Amino acid sequence: MSPFERHSLxxxxxDLVFQAVAIIGLLFAVSILVLLLVNVFKDGFSxxxxxxxxxxxxxxxxxxxxxxxxxxxxxxxxxxxIISIPIGIGAAIYLEEYGRKNWLGRLVxxxxxxxxxxxxxxxxxxxxxxxxxxxxxDRSLLAGxxxxxxxxxxxxxxxxxxxxxxxxxxIREASWAVGATKWQTIxxxxxxxxxxxxxxxxxxxxxxxIGETAPLITIGALTYVTFLxxxxxxxxxxxxxxxFNWVSRPQEAFHENAAAGIIVLLLFTLFLNSMAIILRxxxxx
Amino acid sequence: MKKILLPALLLSxxxxxxxxxxxxxxxxxxxxxxxLKVDGSSTVYPITEAVAEDYxxxxxxxxxxxxxxGTGGGMKKFTVGEIDICNASxxxxxxxxxxxxxxxxxxxxLPIAYDGLAVTVNPKNNWVDYLTVAELKTIWExxxxxxxxxxxxxxxxWPDKPxxxxxxxxxxxxxxxxxxxxxxxxxxxxxDYTASEDDxxxxxxxxxxxxxxxxFGLAYYEENASKLKLVPIDDGNESNGAGPIAPSLETVQNxxxxxxxxxxxxxxxxxxxxxxxxxxxxxxxxxxxxxxVKEVGFIPLQSNIYATVAQRLENxxxxxxYTDGHEVGTNLEDLLKTAKSDTAE
Numbered sequence: 001m002s003p004f005e006r007h008s009l010x011x012x013x014x015d016l017v018f019q020a021v022a023i024i025g026l027l028f029a030v031s032i033l034v035l036l037l038v039n040v041f042k043d044g045f046s047x048x049x050x051x052x053x054x055x056x057x058x059x060x061x062x063x064x065x066x067x068x069x070x071x072x073x074x075x076x077x078x079x080x081x082i083i084s085i086p087i088g089i090g091a092a093i094y095l096e097e098y099g100r101k102n103w104l105g106r107l108v109x110x111x112x113x114x115x116x117x118x119x120x121x122x123x124x125x126x127x128x129x130x131x132x133x134x135x136x137x138d139r140s141l142l143a144g145x146x147x148x149x150x151x152x153x154x155x156x157x158x159x160x161x162x163x164x165x166x167x168x169x170x171i172r173e174a175s176w177a178v179g180a181t182k183w184q185t186i187x188x189x190x191x192x193x194x195x196x197x198x199x200x201x202x203x204x205x206x207x208x209x210i211g212e213t214a215p216l217i218t219i220g221a222l223t224y225v226t227f228l229x230x231x232x233x234x235x236x237x238x239x240x241x242x243x244f245n246w247v248s249r250p251q252e253a254f255h256e257n258a259a260a261g262i263i264v265l266l267l268f269t270l271f272l273n274s275m276a277i278i279l280r281x282x283x284x285x
Numbered sequence: 286m287k288k289i290l291l292p293a294l295l296l297s298x299x300x301x302x303x304x305x306x307x308x309x310x311x312x313x314x315x316x317x318x319x320x321l322k323v324d325g326s327s328t329v330y331p332i333t334e335a336v337a338e339d340y341x342x343x344x345x346x347x348x349x350x351x352x353x354x355g356t357g358g359g360m361k362k363f364t365v366g367e368i369d370i371c372n373a374s375x376x377x378x379x380x381x382x383x384x385x386x387x388x389x390x391x392x393x394x395l396p397i398a399y400d401g402l403a404v405t406v407n408p409k410n411n412w413v414d415y416l417t418v419a420e421l422k423t424i425w426e427x428x429x430x431x432x433x434x435x436x437x438x439x440x441x442x443w444p445d446k447p448x449x450x451x452x453x454x455x456x457x458x459x460x461x462x463x464x465x466x467x468x469x470x471x472x473x474x475x476x477d478y479t480a481s482e483d484d485x486x487x488x489x490x491x492x493x494x495x496x497x498x499x500x501f502g503l504a505y506y507e508e509n510a511s512k513l514k515l516v517p518i519d520d521g522n523e524s525n526g527a528g529p530i531a532p533s534l535e536t537v538q539n540x541x542x543x544x545x546x547x548x549x550x551x552x553x554x555x556x557x558x559x560x561x562x563x564x565x566x567x568x569x570x571x572x573x574x575x576x577x578v579k580e581v582g583f584i585p586l587q588s589n590i591y592a593t594v595a596q597r598l599e600n601x602x603x604x605x606x607y608t609d610g611h612e613v614g615t616n617l618e619d620l621l622k623t624a625k626s627d628t629a630e
Contacts, residue, residue, distance in 0.1 A: 056338075057334065057338075058334075058338055059331060059334055059335035059338055059577070059580065059581055139352075217353075217354070220324075220352060220354070220362075221352070222350045222351060222352040223330065223351055223352055223353045224323075224330075224333075224334050224337060224349070224350060224351035224352075225350050226337070226338075226341050226348060226349065226350075227348055235320070235322075235350050245327075245330070245353065247483065247485065248327065248482070248483040248484065248485060249331070249485075250484065250485070250502070250504045250505045250507070250508040250509075250582060251508055251582070252508065255485075
């Protein structure tokens, strides 16, 4: 006997309607994504070859390439991860496990949630004032990574907190019961169990850092660079800026370059995400 | 097993991160090459990019970096000495010049190309044969906001059809120039139009609605000529070519497509220009401008004007030729002549 037979006809109809709405929602989202991908691949696929990846920008669309943007994006994301992941996870552990749940804690909590919703251009202005001008980092990779680090940190903090919160309290209590310290409990039990969910937050955060352009333009990231960054103090450009520049050119050929650049950016994001998913699957076993 | 694996993995992750950070950090002391920082107008960007590309092939010792923050944004950085060269799609403003004086920054002004602003309508628009500057002013001035909404309000006999306006955003030099040339006061534009910093968006807007009108760089018209209808402009000045005139290489170069022809310039900081490599680059810029400007879709200056500009560069003539209000137009020859006699004194 199926469990549904106990429900009335009306309830079953409601159930079906809800299911239909959910499927339509899914189809809508997926079909827009597919449309976008088809469009981009149609325009850009023919431009995609090794010399496109390894060339510098050029006034001739067919000679132009993305190497400064690709290298800039890679290094920027790496630096952003180094800056934001330890601080973000650390902050979350403190707030969840050590910090007192008083009005100050709630104030911090509300502010972090708020920061996650602040428009990215505001972080750009903050980065320009704080890192570029006041700390005199100039328009460097480091200034960009610090700005991006601030931008993605709230996402990491919030998702890490949620992940730690989701660990059953029995695990904590069992660990304390056998005499483990607070730190031992966190390091050996809470973090390993929460790790897959933390990783999900990190994926979201890093993916956002890859695609952001506005704050980087504000802090003065360049468009045309003919050398690869050789230090954290190098001037730099990133892939989205290069793509934006090509999109705004009058010539059709540059629009194809932009599409090819978008494909590379997509593949890059896909690569990072699949790495994270592989890691997550290993640890959630 | 799981307990050992996680810390080990985390550790190796951070170790690999920090070691790669060290790697990137090691290079900073060695081979410090001279970097020439250029920023400013997105309109001028393709020209400077083309020059930098060709220059690099022959002279790899000078690294040129170019940013795009708009003429206004570039000038903000230029006037405080953060960059060496500013790409500008309009002459330096008096306020910007004042900051330069205050900060003791001397600059050399180099006109490098002409650009026309194209006024376009939808190809299905069969009533607009030309527009006068006065009519353009009626459409675009700040007072028109919320009032001039219909083609019939612009000229008698035009259909009772809503007008949809497309133009560049307020940060753009194109916006500054158009408002100055047509309305008479920089920035005095209505705000209720579709604004985009990306001219392709404007092209798309004009081509998708048959009551639309928009203005943007001539290069964008030429790449999309089949989707747009170019509107000739009558400035009411007989001495400057009678009747409505459409923008073309000739009419922009000889200044008869007035007042929507403009000069594109670069401003070089004198302190940077004093360095041999930079001066070399600027000479290369002027020498190759005639071919490169054309290649990226703009209109070159007359060859005798390029010669005068090169002379200015050679003699390190500082200051702007536009200081007494000649903000609009392309009568470079006269401007350069009077400027030359000024500095000779």
